Amino acid sequence: MEERGSPDGDLARSLEQGPEGPETPIQVVLRVRPMSAAELRRGQQSVLHCSGTRTLQVSPPGGGPEVAFRFGAVLDAACTQEDVFRACGVRRLGELALRGFSCTVFTFGQTGSGKTYTLTGPPPQGEGVPVPPSLAGIMQRTFAWLLDRVQHLGAPVTLRASYLEIYNEQVRDLLSLGSPRPLPVRWNKTQGFYVEQLRVVEFRSLEALMELLQMGLSRRRSSAHTLNQASSRSHALLTLYISHQTAQQMPPVDPGAPCVGGKLCFVDLAGSEKVAATGSRGELMLEANSINRSLLALGHCISLLLDPQRKQSHIPFRDSKLTKLLADSLGGRGVTLMVACVSPSAQCLPETLSTLRYASRAQRVTTRPQAPKSPVAKQPQRLETEMLQLQEENRRLQFQLDQMDCKASGLSGARVAWAQRNLYGMLQEFMLENERLRKEKSQLQNSQDLARNEQRILAQQVHALERRLLSASYRHQQGPGLTPPCPCLMAPAPPCHALPPVYSCPCCHICPLCRVPLAHWACLPRERHLPQVLDPEASGGRPPSARPPPWAPPCSPGSAKCPRERSHSDWTQTRVLAEMLMEEEVVPSAPPMPVRPPKTSPGLRGGAGVPNLAQRLEALRDQIGSSLRRGRSQPPCSEGARSPGQVLSPR
Ligand SMILES: Nc1ncnc2c1ncn2[C@@H]1O[C@H](COP(=O)(O)OP(=O)(O)OP(=O)(O)O)[C@@H](O)[C@H]1O
Incomplete structure (x- = not known):
């Protein structure tokens, strides 16, 4: 049997060792959903068999060669939602997020393979009919675990949440106060790619967070097609921002920006689908094409990230909104968990094989997890920066003051010099005039003396x-x-x-x-x-x-x-x-x-x-x-x- 994929070691041990290191691979968990009622009705066979906790065997119908895929964890149809939650090690990711890491959990697979079910559980069976807690997905369980964890931290933690979807290559805010409208995706050196004007809502309780989740789920685009009666037509990203706030910490530099700290992002990708298989027409077909293009771009980036030489070069994350928003999770400083979902039905085998290959490549992609500097860690640098700024301002003000003094003294000096020149000039003029008058007087006296002498002689x-x-x-x-x-x-x-x-x-x-x-x-x-x-x-x-x-x-x-x-x-x-x-x-x-x-x-x-x-x-x-x-x-x-x-x- 051919076995592909999984690196050595199990998922739990890998997560326990922690993400910090030069290179950390994307963790991949494979979940095989049970045969749906429709598949069972059609008499379709299962072609997937789990061998141990990490190996999946694919047995093509008709006696073809079996193919085994090894992942961090392989969860069969018998696994409960709680099993999945535990096997995925999401709590470990939550801990990393509390330490300031950027963690991502995303589901991948063809349409109807159970991605949404894995993350958020089954859709409500009717209006006002709550989903049983046992069916709660990874997100609700993580929310519950996180809120409980935060309460026992002993230190104030600020929790905020955003929820968006990428529908037909447009980003829409699922938590917007008004109707969702397209939002631009920006980039800067500090944050990387981010959605501008995305509403980030602070919450303090699990109930509040659940309301936000339900709000987003209710606003997310979904449609029914042959393979799924509630097919998601968009990629959905729910992000939890976790930041520690103490009395000694400084407020964030940009009030509008998310608090500096860890984050935990849940990405429910729309499922790839063959239009011929789903029978999508019209808008469904357009949505499917958009979904497939974005997934293709994601696969392309993952393939490039596998090449060590090309990884150092350009990765086309800008090819789609999805790859932009997952860039840090796939090739950056994040800690990423991929939950690949597949259907056991032989009818879905081609798509399942594609997903398995896709997941196999993804788990060889490595990231360099790096916890962002917390406000506490940034405080000395911030204070140093502020001190430099104040010193610069002080120097500038001192310079301006000196200039004003120089101008004032120059003005006064000019006035004094002007007055001195005038007085001195006047004094000189008086002296010259006096001297001239003295000479004239002397000349007149001489003339008078001469005249008198002449008069006397005459x-x-x-x-x-x-x-x-x-x-x-x-x-x-x-x-x-x-x-x-x-x-x-x-x-x-x-x-x-x-x-x-x-x-x-x-x-x-x-x-x-x-x-x-x-x-x-x-x-x-x-x-x-x-x-x-x-x-x-x-x-x-x-x-x-x-x-x-x-x-x-x-x-x-x-x-x-x-x-x-x-x-x-x-x-x-x-x-x-x-x-x-x-x-x-x-x-x-x-x-x-x-x-x-x-x-x-x-x-x-x-x-x-x-x-x-x-x-x-x-x-x-x-x-x-x-x-x-x-x-x-x-x-x-x-x-x-x-x-x-x-x-x-x-x-
Ligand atoms: N593990 C599971 N146990 C029981 N039912 C499941 C399981 N996984 C999925 N299902 C059911 O399968 C159907 C399709 O699941 P889901 O909508 O989650 O698929 P999906 O991958 O999200 O599809 P899409 O990409 O079209 O949104 C749903 O009715 C869901 O309840």
Whole structure:
């Protein structure tokens, strides 16, 4: 007899050894259902015979060679639901799920072979008629065992459940609040393939879980065909999520994501079927084709997973929704149990052989079970990550704060610098302006000094000329023995006004030399005033002694002591005096400058006085020169023959 399939060792020992290791094969349990009433009625023979607990013998009708298949466990038709539950070692899977492993139990076989019966028991015989507990399938028994196990753990465990079906290559939520609608299958690095927006329901009791199960079963698509009156037309996946929650544990990162922990998934595959055998038409045929395609894709992946070389390469799990959702169970980190279901009828032998070969290959597929890190185990890493994030945030905030400080200080510094520049610039400008004004002031002072010096020099020259002129005139008219009217006339002498007064002089007002007002000085007595012989008409009817001398400075207008303004006759006298000097070298004087108001500033007065003095000096020279020239060229003439304006004109 040919024996295929099963690896060495029984299922129980394999499960007891635990899944953890480099490679763990998919555990396969073969269950042979009893002959159905219909098969018995048709007189069909059984072609399957169990040999021991792990070997199945196939005896083809007609005397063909027997074929033996070895699996982890082989359960004949006499086995009860409880036997199956125990033989499959589902409790061991439950324990692994509690430790955080991802475990999968899936049934495989042709339509009507007892897959649904194995997992969930027989369908209710009528509305309101409960299924006997003895007929409860693996799922209900596992639920009961799990809830009881959780209650005795002594630590809080969160249990949640989801239930979906893949119908015509569409994922539908059997626990959705509304009518089931297609849901997308996504993938990410953390979760692998997952169904988006799948409702995951937390439950705390077996009754609640049973209600969820019944809800899903009632919504699952099923139809009747020749081989099965309640044939499932979809693949159904019920998943239990088991997570430990302690006070020290952190909540899940993504609230919408399933809790990190173990899970236990029950997959009731739709049965493969030959359309010709089931007589499916229309929608049934479409459903059958979809079911067969997905099962073919699953078989293909399993075949590829058997090849060690190709296993490391690409496995086409994306070929169907079913292979996507079973990818982790078949080729990943899960612990997987396959319950292959077959019919003992000879009529189903081809499909049975196909299932047996299929199961035989599957049990050679290995996985690398790896328990996901529990939240407790992830806590240090999570805390470390959070610490790094906080450090990064702290560094970033510190950087921003430093930047703000820099900006603020830069702004303040700019303002200070701006103010300093402005103040410094203003100070510099003030200093420059001050320096410029100082220089200008110094220049003005120098100019004023020069002007004053020039004025003083010119005044001295004028003074000297006038004294010489008066002295000569006096000597020429009165003789050398006469005392001069004023000591300063005899030049050079100290300032006349510094001399002590000698006589009381009612007609004198200002020193003719320095032009300082004098109360009394060396004026001659009235009878000695000169020149009394000159131009009696110019005196204005007054006696000559009452008139001021021609060298006297002009009086201030309106002064009580100045009876008249300087008249032209005064300058005529000067002309006459100049004519007396025809034989001598004399320089006639120009008309004296008027006395300026005392309020005039010295600078301006000095600056304006210089050109006046120069004019006076120049005029005096011209006048004297002209007189000398005329005197040399013409003989003296009588007084009445001359006109004052013909000789000298006042400037
Ligand atoms: N071990 C068993 N003992 C008694 N009856 C069984 C057993 N297995 C299956 N049956 C019965 O066989 C019929 C078909 O079983 P089931 O619906 O579970 O097959 P299936 O593989 O799920 O079929 P499908 O793929 O079409 O859904 C049901 O009436 C079921 O009660």
